[in-house]
Amino acid sequence: MPEALRPWITGVRTSPRAGPAEDAFVRLPDASTKVVLRVTADGHRDVLALGPRVRASYHDGNATASCVELRLAPGAARPLLGVPVADLVGRAVPLDALPGSAARRLASGLRWLDTDEVVPYLSETLPELLPATAESSRTALLLAGVEALSVRGDRAPAQVRDVAHELAVSERQLRNLFTDGVGVSPKHYTRIDRVRTVLTRASTAPWSEVAAGTGYYDQSHMTSDFRALMGVPPRSYFTGRLPATTPCRAGARG
Structure with missing residues (x-):
């Protein structure tokens, strides 16, 4: 991840599309807020804001979406999303449904990108959207x-x-x-x-x-x-x- 993104993003993770699986998986408790670009098996795309998870949850292994997950740095979520992060705890919300103009612009820009285009786009866009955060x-x-x-x-x-x-x-x-x-x-x-x-x-x-x-x-x-x-x-x-x-x-x- 480029050094220029570290004031806003602490990690980028991709998960390839997977078909039905027998194994269950766990979503661990996680105090971070994420922005996720998700592409389902039928090609539908959405960009979500995932709030912190205070407890683990256990799910059957039938996920059929590929994702690019951006872990936001502490302090970056509030100015980007336009709401207190406490309002997002345990929730997954469409990014363009949030009140922040930066969130809507980011959702529009990320939605149609390929996986390898996400980080270069963010490197160019985030310093402009959130210049004072760091x-x-x-x-x-x-x-x-x-x-x-x-x-x-x-x-x-x-x-x-x-x-x-x-x-x-x-x-x-x-x-x-x-x-x-x-x-x-x-x-x-x-x-x-x-x-x-x-x-x-x-x-x-x-x-x-x-x-x-x-x-x-x-x-x-x-x-x-x-x-x-x-x-x-x-x-x-x-x-x-x-x-x-x-x-x-x-x-x-x-």
Whole structure:
């Protein structure tokens, strides 16, 4: 991904069209907001805004759409989409149905692009649509908060009160900043990030070490958070004892 896009987009992922499959798949909890260009098997195209997901969902494996998924940077979603990100939690909304003029223009520009045309188009268009996002003090505060509340390597996330103190804002101000720019509270952001880290580390260390390394008080605290967000405790998830699946609707696999 070009360096010029990093103030607005933290990742680009493509998924090829697939026919009916027997395996189920999971959409993981995800605190990010995405823009998705989706092309169905019959050629229908749409561009969606996918809000944060606060809990996992399980689906049967019958997706028949190819997608290009753009993961928006913290602070970029609000000026692009024209609504507080909290309004999009758990939702998939047509991008051109949102009030932001930038969203409508982006939807129009992305809709008919081939996969390899998406990144060059964004490199040319996003700096014009959102020229001030990377420089705003509000965005800088949000990015600093996200960094401090995320698991990074061997560093566990900081406590919300400590992050607020370090950024010289009240906990209420920090919560409002996250609700508007990320869509979830700082506490829930940390829960999502921790559980996603557990998912990546579970096969590399004992449960007690995974819990300590991701900032949980103990293993039972980790299990409680994991169950709340994933629907099953860690051992059940990793041995394939999953909740019942539901049909997959709009959006891309999580």
